[in-house]
Amino acid sequence: MASRFKLALIQICTQRYREHNLKKAEQMIREAARNGASVVVLPEYFTCWMDPKYFIEYKELPDGPTSTMLSRVAKETNIHLFGGSFPEEIPNSDKLYNTCHIYGPTGELTQRFRKLHLFDVDLGPGMSIRESELNVAGDKLTVVNVAGCKTGFGICIDLRYPEIARLYGNMGCQMLTYMGGFSMKTGPSHLEILQRVRAVDNQVFVANVGPATNTEAPYVTYGHSGVADPWGNMIAKTGSDEDIVYADIGQYNCFLVLYLDHPCFCC
Numbered sequence: 259m260a261s262r263f264k265l266a267l268i269q270i271c272t273q274r275y276r277e278h279n280l281k282k283a284e285q286m287i288r289e290a291a292r293n294g295a296s297v298v299v300l301p302e303y304f305t306c307w308m309d310p311k312y313f314i315e316y317k318e319l320p321d322g323p324t325s326t327m328l329s330r331v332a333k334e335t336n337i338h339l340f341g342g343s344f345p346e347e348i349p350n351s352d353k354l355y356n357t358c359h360i361y362g363p364t365g366e367l368t369q370r371f372r373k374l375h376l377f378d379v380d381l382g383p384g385m386s387i388r389e390s391e392l393n394v395a396g397d398k399l400t401v402v403n404v405a406g407c408k409t410g411f412g413i414c415i416d417l418r419y420p421e422i423a424r425l426y427g428n429m430g431c432q433m434l435t436y437m438g439g440f441s442m443k444t445g446p447s448h449l450e451i452l453q454r455v456r457a458v459d460n461q462v463f464v465a466n467v468g469p470a471t472n473t474e475a476p477y478v479t480y481g482h483s484g485v486a487d488p489w490g491n492m493i494a495k496t497g498s499d500e501d502i503v504y505a506d507i508g509q510y511n512c513f514l515v516l517y518l519d520h521p522c523f524c525c
């Protein structure tokens with residue numbers, strides 16, 4: 259890895275109105291930049307509560323209010339900004355994408371990632387979620403090079419798919435960034451272990467950032483944003499409340515050399 263950088267994960271507690279969330283996100287990004295972060299990551303759906311009603315109310319085209327704010331703040335604070343996700347309107351369609359925009363320090367949109375796997379699950383009585391009823395899945399892996407560190411992207415449930423992480427590993431990524439609003443049901447058992455195993459399997463840093471827990475929201479998120487290092491240790495982690503989590507990326511001495519490009523015997 260060419261150089262070190264300070265990564266900040268913004269665990270915002272989202273509220274009912276987008277205007278509030280954009281303002282709060284801007285304040286938290288500015289705070290992270292003042293504290294020396296050069297790469298700042300927002301969570302999945304930081305603009306609105308995670309529920310079809312709010313996705314429809316706050317859907318945006320790619321040049322909407324969220325993108326305008328993110329581009330301006332990335333430029334004014336001179337950072338790389340991995341802009342969480344927002345419900346992206348698809349012209350002439352009733353469906354939406356779950357989209358992350360990635361900005362460079364001059365405010366330019368450098369990449370776009372759309373969630374690859376939709377959250378369709380039954381989690382016991384009264385908890386069935388069918389993200390595919392409103393959303394369309396993306397179909398592209400996305401890699402960004404920041405300070406010599408190639409980073410691959412995923413959104414939430416994408417973390418459950420080892421194949422994606424392996425593809426990114428084979429593309430030379432040293433960090434994987436997931437923006438994930440894990441559920442209260444699955445998060446406590448699965449979130450940390452998924453991050454740690456993806457990190458060890460692929461010898462990469464794995465960051466995940468979700469919205470803070472807000473019990474007033476229709477879908478309550480688990481929070482617990484953090485970073486696993488390639489050895490599988492959590493080098494940064496927070497709880498359920500609104501917070502900013504920092505990690506130094508690039509300080510890792512790797513003693514485990516895995517030749518990840520060797521063919522796997524089962525495929």
Ligand SMILES: NC(=O)CCC(=O)C(=O)O
Binds near residue numbers: 376377414416438441
């Ligand atoms: N928004 C999501 O994709 C949630 C994924 C989740 O909670 C899981 O357990 O997977």
